[in-house]
Amino acid sequence: MRSSSFPAEVVDYGDCGLLVTFTHAGPHDRWLAGQALQSVLLARTGAGIVDVVASFDTAFVSFDLLRTDHDAVRELIAACDLTRLAPTGSPRRFVLPVVYGGERGPDLDLVAAELSVSTEDVIAMHTTASWTVRLRASPAGLPMMDGPALPGSVSRNPNPRTRVPAGSVGLSGRQCVIYPVASPGGWRLIGQTPVQLLDLADDELVAYRPGDQLQFRAVAEDDWHTWTQHRLRSEPEKAPEPGEAEG
Amino acid sequence: MSLAELRVRAAGLAWVQDLGRPGHGHLGIAENGAADAWASRTASILAGNPASAALIEITGSELTVQSDTDLLLAVTGAAPVVLVDSATQPTWETLVVPGGRTITVPTPDRGLRSYLAVNGHLDVPPILGSVAPDRLLGIGRMLHSGDTLRLQTRFTGLHHPYSDIPLFRMGAVPDPITAPLIVESTRGPDADQFPEHLDGALPDEYEVSPQSDAIGLRLLGPAPRRASEHEILSRGVPVGAIQVPPAGGLLLLLRGRLVTAGYPVIAVATLDSIDRLGQARPGERLRIHLVDAEQARQAHRRRHAELESLAARVRTAFAAAGLKPLIEPQPSGKDDVHA
Numbered sequence: 048m049r050s051s052s053f054p055a056e057v058v059d060y061g062d063c064g065l066l067v068t069f070t071h072a073g074p075h076d077r078w079l080a081g082q083a084l085q086s087v088l089l090a091r092t093g094a095g096i097v098d099v100v101a102s103f104d105t106a107f108v109s110f111d112l113l114r115t116d117h118d119a120v121r122e123l124i125a126a127c128d129l130t131r132l133a134p135t136g137s138p139r140r141f142v143l144p145v146v147y148g149g150e151r152g153p154d155l156d157l158v159a160a161e162l163s164v165s166t167e168d169v170i171a172m173h174t175t176a177s178w179t180v181r182l183r184a185s186p187a188g189l190p191m192m193d194g195p196a197l198p199g200s201v202s203r204n205p206n207p208r209t210r211v212p213a214g215s216v217g218l219s220g221r222q223c224v225i226y227p228v229a230s231p232g233g234w235r236l237i238g239q240t241p242v243q244l245l246d247l248a249d250d251e252l253v254a255y256r257p258g259d260q261l262q263f264r265a266v267a268e269d270d271w272h273t274w275t276q277h278r279l280r281s282e283p284e285k286a287p288e289p290g291e292a293e294g
Numbered sequence: 295m296s297l298a299e300l301r302v303r304a305a306g307l308a309w310v311q312d313l314g315r316p317g318h319g320h321l322g323i324a325e326n327g328a329a330d331a332w333a334s335r336t337a338s339i340l341a342g343n344p345a346s347a348a349l350i351e352i353t354g355s356e357l358t359v360q361s362d363t364d365l366l367l368a369v370t371g372a373a374p375v376v377l378v379d380s381a382t383q384p385t386w387e388t389l390v391v392p393g394g395r396t397i398t399v400p401t402p403d404r405g406l407r408s409y410l411a412v413n414g415h416l417d418v419p420p421i422l423g424s425v426a427p428d429r430l431l432g433i434g435r436m437l438h439s440g441d442t443l444r445l446q447t448r449f450t451g452l453h454h455p456y457s458d459i460p461l462f463r464m465g466a467v468p469d470p471i472t473a474p475l476i477v478e479s480t481r482g483p484d485a486d487q488f489p490e491h492l493d494g495a496l497p498d499e500y501e502v503s504p505q506s507d508a509i510g511l512r513l514l515g516p517a518p519r520r521a522s523e524h525e526i527l528s529r530g531v532p533v534g535a536i537q538v539p540p541a542g543g544l545l546l547l548l549r550g551r552l553v554t555a556g557y558p559v560i561a562v563a564t565l566d567s568i569d570r571l572g573q574a575r576p577g578e579r580l581r582i583h584l585v586d587a588e589q590a591r592q593a594h595r596r597r598h599a600e601l602e603s604l605a606a607r608v609r610t611a612f613a614a615a616g617l618k619p620l621i622e623p624q625p626s627g628k629d630d631v632h633a
Contacts, residue, residue, distance in 0.1 A: 058483045061532040061562030062590035066483045085320060098319040100530025100553050107530025109319070112565060112594045117587055184528065185552035186430035188322040191528060222528075230430050247421060247433065251321055 051125035053080055060107060063097075065120055067106040077104040078181055082257055083129040084108075094123055101257075102182050102191075138258045139281040140177070143225075144266040144274050145216055145238040147173075151268070152238035154204075158218060162199045169237060170265055172197060173216075177260040178223050187227040187245050188253035192261060197221050207233035214240045216263070225261075227253060238263075241274035254279045296450055298363045298414060300443040303396060306355020310418045310435040310443070311409075312348045314426040319553040325533060326426040326508070326550050329353075329572030330407050332469050332597070333371040337411035339605050340368030340388045340466055342449070342612060348418060348425045349411040350437065354575070357410065357437070358398045364451035365391045366413035372405025372471065372573055388462040388608065390452050405471040405573035414447025429508065429550070452615060460615055464607050467600055469570060474499060474579035477546075477567045479536060480587050484558035487522040488538070494561045496536070496582040500544060504576040508550035511574060517542045518560055528554040534563035536582070546571065564590040566597060 053069070060066040067084065069077040081101030088099045088108060095115030100107040110120050147170045148155040159166045178194035201218040208231060211217070215226045217234025224234055227244040240263075244253050255261065259281070266274070302308075311334065314327020328334030328351055335345040343349075350357065352373070369376045369385045376383040377398040378391050385408075391397055399408050418425045418435050427434020437443070452460055481494030500515035518538055530553055531537070537545040537557035546563060547555075548571065563571065564585065574580065585593075 059480060059587055060483055060559075061534055062480055062564045062587050062594065064532045064562070066529070089320065092317075098317045100319045102529040102554055103527045105527075105529040107319070107532065109316075109532060112591055113598055116591060182528075182554070183320070183322040184554045185322045185324060191554070220525075228430055228432065245431075247431070250422075252323065252422075252431075253321075 051127070053127075053129045055080070057121055057124060059117055063112040064107060064109045065117060065124065067108060067124060069104050069106075074104065080129050081106045083131070084124065084127055087127045087129070088123070091123065094119075096120070096123070100182075136256070136258075138179075138260055139255070140260045140262060141255055141279055141281050142262045142264055143240050143242055143279065144270070145174075145240050145263045146268050146271055147238040147265055149268065152216065152236050154217075154235035155237045158201055158235050158237055161201060162197060164198060173223070173237065174263045174265055177262040180255050180257050180259045180261060182257055183253060183255075184224075186230045188251070189224050189227055190244075190253070190255055190261065192223045193221070194223055201235050204233045204235060207231055211236065212239060214242070214244070216240060238265075241271050242277045242279050244279050246278055254281060295446045295448055296363075298361055298365065298412075298445040298447050300365075300412065300445055301360050302437050302439055302441040302443070303358040303360055305357055305437040305439050305441070306352065306401070308350055308352045308355070308357045308437040309427045310348055310416060310425050310437070311351035311427070312425050313346045314549060315422050315424045315428075318422055319530060322553055323422060323431075324428065324550050324553060326428050327424065328409065328426075329508070329549065330371055330409070330469070330569045331572075332566070332569040333407070333572070334409050334411075335601055336386065336466050336604065337368045337370040337409040339601060339608055340370070340386070340464055341411035342366060342388075342413045342608060342617075343411060345601060345605070347411065348416040349409055352399050352408045352410065354401065354406050356398060356401045357408075358396055359410070360396045361391075361393055363393045364449070365393075365397075366447075366449040366452070367391060367397070368411050369399050369408060370411075370466070370468070371408035372402030373399045373408035374403060375400065386466045386468050388464055388611070390460055392451075404473075406575050407572050412445060412447070413449040414445040417444040417446065448618065452617060462611055462615075464604060464611060466604055469573075471570075471573050474581045475570060475574055477571065477580060477582045478564045478585045478590065478593075479534070479561040479567065479582050480564065480585060480590060482536065482559035482561045484526075485560050487520050487524070487558055488518045488560055489521050491518050491560055493584065495584040496544070496561060500580045500582070502574050502576050502578045502580060503543070506574075506576060508548055510548050510551055511546040511571060513544040513546055513580065515543060517544070520558060522558075526556045526558060528556050531555045531559065532562055534565070534568050535559045536561040536563060548572075564594070566590070566594055
């Protein structure tokens with residue numbers, strides 16, 4: 048077996064999968080390696096690759112059991128050149144209005160208490176810096192994001208809600224997510240966006256990709272209805288119009 | 295091609311189904327698709343369709359449909375028989391049903407899901423290449439009493455010279471529904487965190503909890519003791535992953551799973567076992583047998599070869615009965631099995 052050009056451990060992950068855990072020194076490099084492996088391998092469906100789910104520091108590679116096997120896919124992974132660790136395409140920026148607290152974000156007070164700051168501080172921390180999409184997860188391409196250094200780690204809800212409304216913005220650990228569709232969920236909910244993330248007519252269902260930046264903007268409950276017909280679109284390259292999503 | 299209409303006389307819990315959306319995990323989209331893909335593929339082949347064709351999945355209930363035109367069809371899965379008007383017909387077999395008669399797939403006594411495949415192409419628009427329901431996306435075609443499903447078919451009837459309805463004996467192989475259910479699994483990546491289960495073996499018997507759904511089965515039984523407190527960052531998880539959640543018991547992920555999770559994975563059920571789990575009812579007992587990847591691969595390849603030889607027998611039988619090829623092989627279905 049040849050040795051790979053990148054630091055990683057590869058273990059069996061079921062009868063038709065492998066789990067690649069990247070061991071680069073920095074978390075950003077581990078994420079970039081996953082992105083690079085994903086884009087290289089997704090082009091190799093001819094070699095029996097079915098899917099690659101790249102996350103913060105891992106990639107789950109699944110393959111067609113009729114056409115290849117663990118050893119052959121290990122070879123394929125080892126042969127991938129991930130030395131040019133750059134995401135494909137330049138990151139785009141999205142601005143997303145959020146109504147914080149109250150019924151829209153029922154855990155805002157709890158999160159503030161857990162981080163020993165005021166609810167205004169939580170909103171300020173959440174809206175000042177932008178968040179980077181690390182992966183599109185479930186359900187429906189839910190963006191898992193890294194963002195500003197919060198003063199602490201946010202706990203998970205020990206009793207996950209059976210139904211989190213679409214558009215809910217949740218925190219857990221130091222990560223943030225937005226629920227594109229109503230679903231069960233265990234993240235702490237601090238707010239909700241009226242903008243629709245999911246577009247079933249879109250080949251990828253959602254507009255953002257890993258590496259893109261999301262900037263949250265606090266809006267008042269009274270403005271909720273003015274956004275409900277909006278779909279998420281990236282800001283134009285030039286002439287930015289902060290906060291103005293296209294309808 | 296001619297148009298047939300399938301009128302739903304009485305629908306329990308039934309959806310239009312196919313083999314789902316594999317390959318979309320990187321978009322956060324689960325496979326979904328037929329819970330018992332073996333039964334689904336077999337039904338489609340027996341009906342003269344590609345193995346991946348759309349069909350009807352009936353869960354723990356009865357379905358009655360009717361058509362004005364003659365139909366070529368097959369029922370597989372848990373249902374013990376098919377009722378054509380009041381006559382009992384075999385499951386796991388190709389059937390010709392004259393127009394006007396009612397076709398009833400009864401509620402199974404054992405197992406959970408049955409499949410009704412009808413020769414032709416069901417007129418249901420796909421999303422991301424599949425008609426499979428995805429409850430989280432809010433998509434899928436559920437059947438209601440009074441619905442009409444349209445079908446493009448090449449089958450226009452077949453009258454045997456001696457008996458009015460021809461009999462086929464294709465030799466399809468049902469997957470036995472055993473008690474307890476046997477699940478084969480390979481060692482998971484986190485087995486080393488469980489001192490009593492370092493090899494990934496889970497020797498105890500488990501019970502399927504009523505809190506199970508298309509996302510996963512909750513298994514009631516002993517919780518393996520974990521030696522590590524180490525938190526796992528969200529990462530991709532395979533269908534079949536047997537997770538050890540802190541709340542106790544086991545969580546076995548099915549085809550509707552969320553594509554990422556953060557619980558340790560002690561073992562992973564094999565692709566073939568996942569089909570068997572499509573027949574698991576709440577309250578049922580389940581045993582997990584450890585196999586290695588090579589055994590799992592050989593078993594899966596043998597099963598696929600069985601489907602290919604079934605498709606060949608179906609082709610031969612249809613030719614002998616004077617039926618023209620019913621469906622053109624689709625160039626997209628490269629891994630598919632065609633009758």
